[in-house]
Amino acid sequence: MSFPQLLTLLVIALHITGIVVATHAVMHTRTPQGAFAWALGLALLPYVTLLPYLYLGRSHFSGYITLHRSHRQRLSQASEGSELAGLPPSCTRYGALARMLQGTFHPGQQLRLLIDGEATFEAIFDAIAQAERCVLMQFFIFHDDELGRRMQKALLERAAAGVQVLVLFDGIGSHALPRHYVERLRQGGVAIHPFATQRHHNRFQLNFRNHRKIVVVDGWLGFLGGLNVGDEYLGLKPPLAPWRDTHLQMSGPAVMDLQRSFAVDWHWVTGELPPMLPPRPAQGDAYTLIAATGPADPQESCSLYFTVAINAACKRLWLTTPYFVPDQAVMSALRLAVMRGVDVRVLIPSRADHHAVFLASTLHAHDAIEAGIRIYRYQPGFVHQKVILVDDDTASVGSMNLDNRSFRLNFEIGALNVDRAFAADVERMLLDDFGKAVEITGDEYRRARYPRRLAMNVARLFDPIL
Structure with missing residues (x-):
């Protein structure tokens, strides 16, 4: 032939x-x-x-879904009829979100806003150093660099002191992590495993990544937000440096929900349950709803998380996200917020870490500007924080990006906090960020050369997988 x-x-x-x-x-x-x-x-x-x-292309998986929904069902039965009882109106306006997540607003949280990598990891290292019983840790990315090795050393020290240390990392997000890094932790008594939605590893499966960032120390002190374990998150790697990010430290009853989220993932990966230690009594003033979202949920819970928060805004809605690729539901909610007279602002990067996403984000930003949404580009470095500020009393910090991966393909975690004092802290932080940003207009798109505008429109065709 x-x-x-x-x-x-x-x-x-x-x-x-x-x-x-x-x-x-x-x-x-x-x-x-x-x-x-x-x-x-x-x-x-x-x-x-x-x-x-x-x-x-694969969009379904089993096993984890069954485990996840069984956990949610037990949690729902345990809290049935009490999730909104006695809560102030500032919380009950998010009642649909709490019901969808089968969660509740926990009163009495103490919250601390952690701005950028140095403050975040100093707080995490201090907490780990004081751990007496257990450390639960989950990150999308671990790197074997200076920060990664410092984290390794801190975990090994606590394990050597008899503290139970359990670590999850995402198998794709941490694909560059060398085997010796993991083996050194295991030899030192740290239980560490990669996460995958299928127990039998499928090297062709890139979707359904675990993008959550969770640290819980002794059951009472919790951390979540946008930072991973790597030198770039300390702003040490040009050209994206300085790296702008935000994390949240919390104590109070809501930390139990962080433990529950970790427990479901740990049980799926290992077949065992981690220790579930009781949090300390509530001593703060904030109400917090923990939102663990992902593709195992019967609803598109992450997209709806954004939609509910946007729809709740009466005066102000400020968002910051590294990737602005909203779906139709979120974009419609943003448009309606503008029509209600809400001050809608979105902070996005001026530098690209993923060029296709940056191109698509630029076109979506143009559409948003045409709808009356104010778009700002952060100038000093790369902005990676995932923060929402609603009116004067609500602020969200988490791992959720405003893109289809977070909406439908990734497992995410966020904390919706209702507290005027914490919202004021977030407002001050964002005012500083907006002060270092440039508001863009429709001219950014219109004055771009035709090949670049064509590239933006082509990139948007790939929104479902960006």
């Missing part, structure tokens, strides 16, 4: 395979837009879409 004949047979085989796989995409992709995009690409251009579909 001649080479042209072999080539023809290969092309025919690829197209037949593409059509077969396209039927799988139609049946299993989570959204109609994503299903249409995959089916069209697989049927017409299988040479360029078959391999990406192996890595990105």
Whole structure:
């Protein structure tokens, strides 16, 4: 058989395979837009879409879903009828969110805003050094660099002192983490495991990453936010330095919900339950709802988290996100907020860490500006924080980006805090951030060269996987 004949047979085989796989995409992709995009690409251009579909196209998984929903059901039964009882109106306006998450606002939280990496990791290291019984730790990324080795040393010291240390990291987010880093921790008594939604590792599966950042010390002191364990999060790696990020330290009853989120992931990975230590009595004034969201939820819980927060705003809604790729629900909520007279501002980076996402974000920013939303680009370095400020009493800090990965593909964690004093702290922080930013106009898009505008529109076609 001649080479042209072999080539023809290969092309025919690829197209037949593409059509077969396209039927799988139609049946299993989570959204109609994503299903249409995959089916069209697989049927017409299988040479360029078959391999990406192996890595990105799978949209369902089992096992973890069963475990997760069983946990949620038990939690719902335990708190049925009491989740909103006795709460002030400032909390009950988020009642739909609490019901969806099957959670509750816990009173009496003590909150501390941690601005940037140095403050965040000094607080975490101080807490670890004082641990007496247990440290639970979960990050999307660990790096074997100066900060990573400092974290390794701190965990080994506590394990040597008899403290139970349990660590989760994401297998894809920490793909560059060398095996010797993990083995050194295990040899020193630290229980450490990679997270995956399938117990049998699938090297073709890049979706459904665990993007949560959680630290709980002795059951009573908790941390969550946007930072991972790596030198870039301390602003030590140009060209994105200085790195702008935010974390939250909390104590009070809501820390138990951080433990519960960690426990579900740990149980899935190891088949065992971690220690669940009681938090200390409430001593603060804040009400906190912990939102553990992800693709195992029956609803698109992360997108709805943003939507509910936006819809609750009466006077002000300030958002900061590294990736501005809103879905239709979130963008519609932002538009409606503007129409209600709400001061809607969004802070995004002026530098790109992922070029395709940056291009798509720029086009979405243009659409937002046309709708009356004020968009600012942070100038000193890369802004990675994930913060929402609603009116004068509510502030959210977490791991959730404003993009489809966080909305539908990643496991995320956030804290919605109702407290005027904490909201005032967040307001001061964001005023400083906006003071270091430049408000952009529609001219940013209109004055861009045609090839760049074309690239933005092409990048937006990939919103479902960005």
